[in-house]
Amino acid sequence: MSPEVIAPLMLLFLILPACAPQTGVGSPTAVQTQTPAVAPASAITTPGQRVTLTVVAAASLTEVFAELGRQFEASYPGVRVEFSFAGSQQLAQQLAAGAPADVFASASQKYADSAIASGRVEKGSWKTFATNRLVVIYPKANPAGLKQLGDLSKPGLKLVLAAKEVPVGQYSLDFLDKASKDPGFGPAFRDNVLKNVVSYEDNVKSLLTKVVLAEADAGIVYTTDVTPYAAGKVSRLDIPDTLNVIASYPVAAIRDSPHPDLASAFVELLLAPAGQRILAEYGFIPTGQP
Amino acid sequence: MAERRQADSAVTRRTARTASPRWPRDAWQTLCLPFVLFVSLPILALFLRLSPADFVTNLRQQQVQQAIELSLMTSLATVGLTVLLGTPVAYLLCRRCSGTYRLIDTLIDLPTVLPPSVAGVALLMAFGRQGLFGPGLSWLGLSVPFTQLAVVLAQTFVAAPYYVRAATVGFAGVDCELRKAAALDGASRWQVFHLVMVPMAWMSLISGCVMTWARALGEFGATIIFAGNFPGRTQTMPLAIYIGFEIDLNVALTLSAILVCCSFLILVLVKGFLHRRLQTRAEGPAC
Numbered sequence: 001m002s003p004e005v006i007a008p009l010m011l012l013f014l015i016l017p018a019c020a021p022q023t024g025v026g027s028p029t030a031v032q033t034q035t036p037a038v039a040p041a042s043a044i045t046t047p048g049q050r051v052t053l054t055v056v057a058a059a060s061l062t063e064v065f066a067e068l069g070r071q072f073e074a075s076y077p078g079v080r081v082e083f084s085f086a087g088s089q090q091l092a093q094q095l096a097a098g099a100p101a102d103v104f105a106s107a108s109q110k111y112a113d114s115a116i117a118s119g120r121v122e123k124g125s126w127k128t129f130a131t132n133r134l135v136v137i138y139p140k141a142n143p144a145g146l147k148q149l150g151d152l153s154k155p156g157l158k159l160v161l162a163a164k165e166v167p168v169g170q171y172s173l174d175f176l177d178k179a180s181k182d183p184g185f186g187p188a189f190r191d192n193v194l195k196n197v198v199s200y201e202d203n204v205k206s207l208l209t210k211v212v213l214a215e216a217d218a219g220i221v222y223t224t225d226v227t228p229y230a231a232g233k234v235s236r237l238d239i240p241d242t243l244n245v246i247a248s249y250p251v252a253a254i255r256d257s258p259h260p261d262l263a264s265a266f267v268e269l270l271l272a273p274a275g276q277r278i279l280a281e282y283g284f285i286p287t288g289q290p
Numbered sequence: 291m292a293e294r295r296q297a298d299s300a301v302t303r304r305t306a307r308t309a310s311p312r313w314p315r316d317a318w319q320t321l322c323l324p325f326v327l328f329v330s331l332p333i334l335a336l337f338l339r340l341s342p343a344d345f346v347t348n349l350r351q352q353q354v355q356q357a358i359e360l361s362l363m364t365s366l367a368t369v370g371l372t373v374l375l376g377t378p379v380a381y382l383l384c385r386r387c388s389g390t391y392r393l394i395d396t397l398i399d400l401p402t403v404l405p406p407s408v409a410g411v412a413l414l415m416a417f418g419r420q421g422l423f424g425p426g427l428s429w430l431g432l433s434v435p436f437t438q439l440a441v442v443l444a445q446t447f448v449a450a451p452y453y454v455r456a457a458t459v460g461f462a463g464v465d466c467e468l469r470k471a472a473a474l475d476g477a478s479r480w481q482v483f484h485l486v487m488v489p490m491a492w493m494s495l496i497s498g499c500v501m502t503w504a505r506a507l508g509e510f511g512a513t514i515i516f517a518g519n520f521p522g523r524t525q526t527m528p529l530a531i532y533i534g535f536e537i538d539l540n541v542a543l544t545l546s547a548i549l550v551c552c553s554f555l556i557l558v559l560v561k562g563f564l565h566r567r568l569q570t571r572a573e574g575p576a577c
Contacts, residue, residue, distance in 0.1 A: 198436035199518025214420045
């Protein structure tokens with residue numbers, strides 16, 4: 001191939017990716033219900049317009065947000081909700097690096113604060129829409145013979161926790177701290193339990209998978225992670241309220257979102273009675289309740 | 291003499307007039323720029339972002355030192371295991387051409403096209419506690435996931451094919467007349483192998499080892515799924531960079547810089563050494 005042909009081809013090759021559309025085009029919704037949960041849809045979307053709303057959310061919100069996304073799409077015809085689920089620490093880092101998004105739902109206030117620090121979210125715009133609790137899970141076959149919380153410090157137990165950068169990882173450490181202060185467990189409880197850890201996972205779902213596969217003897221996850229699918233494969237050991245940790249989930253619209261009205265509407269959906277009902281169905285504790 | 295010079299310059303002028311002008315001839319070299327820049331600029335940006343003071347501070351952190359030590363140990367163990375297990379395979383593949391061996395040949399390449407996370411899941415399904423060999427391994431008292439053995443196995447799975455491929459090509463490049471001559475002189479199979487084949491193919495073997503080592507050093511997906519992430523035990527440098535990236539960018543930058551320097555240094559040394567050997571061989575008497 002002569003240089004005269006190669007050069008234009010190379011230029012084309014370099015330019016083409018830049019020509020690709022930046023936002024995806026939403027597919028038309030199949031069903032249009034007549035019961036909008038929040039502000040009238042006509043106020044925000046124009047008929048025939050196709051828009052994609054990008055919501056980045058903590059991994060523990062995977063199932064409930066999929067449902068809420070469907071509800072939102074039904075209320076706003078022409079809108080497609082796209083989700084990105086990962087550990088909140090990863091999402092905060094991506095947002096700081098400029099990842100495009102419209103809404104950010106975090107599993108901890110720490111990463112909400114870091115989104116404010118990186119300038120992607122207005123100070124004071126965070127709203128807590130749900131809380132969650134921790135639970136200890138173990139495979140149905142119970143290879144380590146776990147019977148009570150104190151057994152977590154049994155030598156030889158294979159425990160999987162989330163890395164302390166992940167919200168549920170920090171909450172797990174907080175729970176162990178609380179338990180060590182309790183006379184029922186003793187001050188060495190936290191250290192003994194940490195000696196049993198075999199892996200610090202990057203997000204709560206991969207932690208859950210390791211317990212479901214029975215590669216680990218136990219793990220600490222959110223109560224909401226024991227979905228109907230998981231409930232068939234793992235058993236739970238409840239943590240009493242006195243020792244348990246309240247994980248609050250803040251949500252906010254991203255400052256430079258291309259669809260600020262839709263982003264606020266999604267946030268409103270989470271706080272509205274319809275959204276709160278769905279959250280409760282999935283095991284979250286809606287705000288307004290202790 | 292003067293006429294000769296005139297004639298020469300006339301020829302040059304004639305050639306210059308009829309040959310293509312200079313600029314398209316050299317313009318093609320600028321076509322190399324996009325790719326070269328694409329590879330070198332991000333690496334440069336990495337180093338520009340890291341201050342020497344941060345580098346030294348982070349180097350002193352225990353987690354960073356543990357990650358470096360673990361990465362080096364496991365990647366070297368991987369190379370050792372690969373050479374041990376892969377050399378017979380490569381030797382066999384270069385000699386036989388039947389259907390079965392062609393199948394093995396394709397199988398060896400499979401880990402290179404598999405996404406590493408798939409490799410991790412597959413290893414877990416095979417050697418995990420509930421895996422295919424789980425009960426057997428437990429009976430022997432072995433538990434593989436979440437151990438350093440798991441790290442080495444994960445790295446070997448994804449990186450060994452590079453060595454086997456290079457070794458196969460290296461062995462195939464040895465003139466079969468040499469082998470036959472040695473056999474005719476009374477050499478046993480083992481003598482033929484270690485006195486003829488290996489010395490003739492050693493450059494391919496070394497370059498295969500380097501590729502395997504580099505790939506093993508950078509292995510992430512299979513490791514985090516199969517071996518998990520535990521600082522000091524299974525947290526290799528790529529895992530530490532991934533986790534570190536999410537909390538402290540400087541830790542990630544420090545480890546990235548070390549990885550880049552290590553890999554680049556070894557590649558330069560080995561390539562330079564091999565290149566020099568190739569040159570002396572080309573210049574020396576024909577073998």
